[in-house]
Amino acid sequence: MRHDLTKMMKMIYDDVGFEDITTNALIPPGLHVKGQIIAKETGLVAGVELAVDIFAEFKVETKILKHDGEEIQPGQIIMEIAGDPRNILSLERTVLNLMMRMIGIATLTAKMVEMAKNVNPNVIVAGTRKTTPGLQFFEKNAIRSGGGDTHRYRLDDCILIKDNHLALVGDVAEAVSRAKKYASFTKKIEIEVETLEETLQAAKAGADIIMLDNMTPKEVINVLSVLENEKIRDNIIMEVSGGINLDNIVQFAKTGVDVISTGYITHSAKSLDLSLELQDMH
Structure with a gap:
C-alpha cells in the first residue's frame, strides 16, 4: 500500500x-x-x-x-x-x-458474485487487467471488497499466455514448454485458448490454468465434458472470459467452470x- x-x-x-x-x-x-x-x-x-x-x-x-x-x-x-x-x-x-x-x-x-454463486457455489468471480492505469491497485482491492478475486495485479504475478503470444510462438505446446523452462515453480502458468483443440493441447502440455476465451456457455460445457472424458480435467483450473456481464454470468456459472473473469466489473x-x-x- x-x-x-x-x-x-x-x-x-x-x-x-x-x-x-x-x-x-x-x-x-x-x-x-x-x-x-x-x-x-x-x-x-x-x-x-x-x-x-x-x-x-x-x-x-x-x-x-x-x-x-x-x-x-x-x-x-x-x-x-x-x-x-x-x-x-x-x-x-x-x-x-x-x-x-x-x-x-x-x-x-x-452483485455478480451473488448471481454466479446462486447457481454455482464454488465458482470464483475475478477481475481482469482492464483497469485504469495508475489506479489498478485500488480497483483490484475494490473487487476484493465486493467478494471477487483480484486475478493478476501486475504482469509479474503469473504467466498468462494470450492470443498474441501464441501468434508469435505459433504453437500451444511450445508456448507452455517455454513458460515452464522460464518460470519459477512459484508462478502458475495460464494460457488463453479459443478452441477445443487448443484446450486439449494446453492440458496435455501441463498448463495450470486454461482460460476459455470468447466461448459460448454451450461450447464451454462441451470442452469441460471432453476433458472429463479424457481424464485430464482434475488438476487444471478452468477459467472462462470474454464478454461476460450481468446478462450472461449466470449461464456461464451454470457450466461448472472454476473461474469467471470479467473486465465488466471495472470498465463498466x-x-x-x-x-x-x-x-x-x-
Missing part, C-alpha cells in the same frame, strides 16, 4: 499545484473543522482504508463508521473527519472520486455518489 499511496500523494500534489488558491483565499489558517463522508446511494463500501491513509498524510483525523465490504444506504455516514479545513478542502474531490469509483466496483462485483462499473459535509468550524 505504501508505494501506491506515495504515487497517490504525487497525484494530489499535482492536482493542487503551488496552492489551493480558492481555499487559501477564503479560509484563514489555524482553524479546526469536523465533517462527515455520507453515502447518497445504496452500495458496498470500498476505499475507506485508502481515504484514512490519505487524510493521515495531511494530519486529518478519521473515524471509520462503515468498513470496506459493509453495505451502505443513502444518508448513512461512512467516515467522520476532523482537522484543518484547508487540508480537507484540498483533498475533498480526490478522496471522494477514489472512494466513489471503488464503491462502484465493489457494488457491481458483489458506475461510481456511487458520496458527499463530504463540513460543520463546526472554530
